[in-house]
Amino acid sequence: MNKPIIAIQKDHQLLTSGRYQSFSARWHELAAQQGITTRAIDIFSNATDGVAQLQDCDAFMYWFAQPPSVSRPARKLIASLAHVSKIRVFPNLNTIWHFDDKIAEFYLLRLAGIPIPKTTVLWSRDQAVEFITTATSYPLVLKLTSGIISRNVELVHNAKAAHRCVQELFGSGMHTLPPPNFPFRWYLKRILEASRILLCRERDEEFHKGYLLFQEFLPGNDFDIRITIIGNRAFAFRRHNRPNDFRASGSGRIDWDPTQIPLDALMLAFKTAKTLKTQSLAVDILRRNGEPVIVEISYYYEGWAVAACPGHWQLQNHFPQPIWVEGSMRPEDAIWSDFIACLDIQ
Template identity: 35%
Template sequence: MKIAIHHRLGSFSAAWIEYCQDNHIPYKIVDAYKDDIIDQLADCDIFMWHHHHAIYKDTLFAKQLLYTLQVAGKKVFPDVNTGFTFDDKVAQKYLLEAVNAPLVPSYVFYSRSEALEWIRKESFPKIFKLRGGAGASNVRLVKSKRQAVRIANLAFSRGISTFNRMDHLKDAWRLFREHHLSWNSFCKELVRSVISTDYAQKHGREKGYVYFQNFIPNNEFDVRLIVIKDRAYGMKRMCRKNDFRASGSSNFIYDNIDERTLKIAFNTAEKIALQSVAFDFIYDELGNPLIIEMSYGYGTKGSSKCKGYWTKDLKWHEGTFNPFGWQIENLING
């Protein structure tokens, strides 16, 4: 069995390549952006591509290519079930509701009048989100009806940019002050905050819908759990200072993970038949865990320091492990 891997710096692909080399698994590097990608894959049984939400050309065709190859009989990562809600919080809402997963109450509207009517009846604060974005980007705390009305009016007129320059600059400054970002890296982010991103320039503004979630106060952290078939690992991500958001904080705790979140994560991943997924949890006012979001793609900075992993029977396995190897093993053996 031969594996084709689209290689991108900073993605899962380096770990996949290393695993194949270490375990003498036949593989080859392919270029998904080339017109002859189908021919490149002719002698391969598996295609793996860690496509990225902020690379505009990935968003144009990655899911379609992977689906096409899956229909044609090849094994792919991510497959349709795993990847179709990637970077789409609205799709995640529908999917998690459909399988009765415990989701933070979420609301989406496709007309200005319905959105304004809902805002009129609701209490605030609420969380506003664009359907795409990671690391808590495009996520705002909406403190009042008046602010929510302004957002709805904007969403159904000129639209909302996927890149918030001021938030980007604030995050860069925070990471620099907390020594998570070098001076050179901070300067690069400063320039980016002025000229925007390639994705935002090409994608344009989000418009024609508005999406809110309930704001649940007093959460000092969220729980990030990554499930790869019958194994899982994760951590607590502490909230940023003076902020409700945990994603992007770079402050992790690896102890005392709630067993209930593990059960929910394993059960939900199995219901949807996901190859690999990261679930983020917070707790409601009664202490019940609720899913905020899910994603097949996730950062590895925090998870690489996990002290072990759980199997589906909730048994803890202490020691180092290779989740990217698990992804390959599951494709070969599945």
């Protein structure tokens, strides 16, 4: 039997925290330590050569981030491999098809029976106008389908503000929400979008138009709980909101104290990952009437924050509750360990 070959696409990502991250470099390092053969590939060389590099490989790994320039080809390749290839893949299709798409996340979690805030997705101007005119639960949380570190998320305080969102999202559309509380913010947005078109400038961002997504506002949450599930492990920390803001993601105000992580939040995260059959899943949890609900999910995250956890919880057979395992662990190491175990080449 030939020695298995794992193809690894290079990733070298500048994170929002200013750090650089490369899971691929670590995977090559771990493979060398364990005598496992890897091949550095480049799916971006061109469409034909990128695929050809995989033909005699047994597995493929790629830790790709949100920008469309990398996520679009990665999604298409992984979806194609899921349909016609026996090559094992990380991340697999279950893990990433909904990545950075809040509407897809909503449909998936709702159909899976996972507790989430009340969410409304509107696909026509008439639907949207009717909804915001009759809504009695302002403020609402407006979300664009894509965006990280709380970008493209804001509070809409009344029907007048909501009508402006309808006008923009069912009108000219946008790449991103303009800065909140900025004078003439929508006028500024139109100038910036027009200048981009006139100057033929490309932006590595999704364009948003023809939909509206509102989520109920959950008051009384001064932080969220970020739990990352990799296999049977849970890494968790709290993220406190920005000053005078309801948003926690990207605040940088992280509390890694494991005693502050409640069991019901951990069990909800484990249940969600098991239900969705994901290899890697980060969930953001808030409280709704005292009960944990999942606000967003993502396969991708900044590894340094997970590695800074002083330990992790682990589900084990015959134990009804997760067991605490002391000591930090890099998420790329956990992913690698699970992946080579499924290949049976340890």
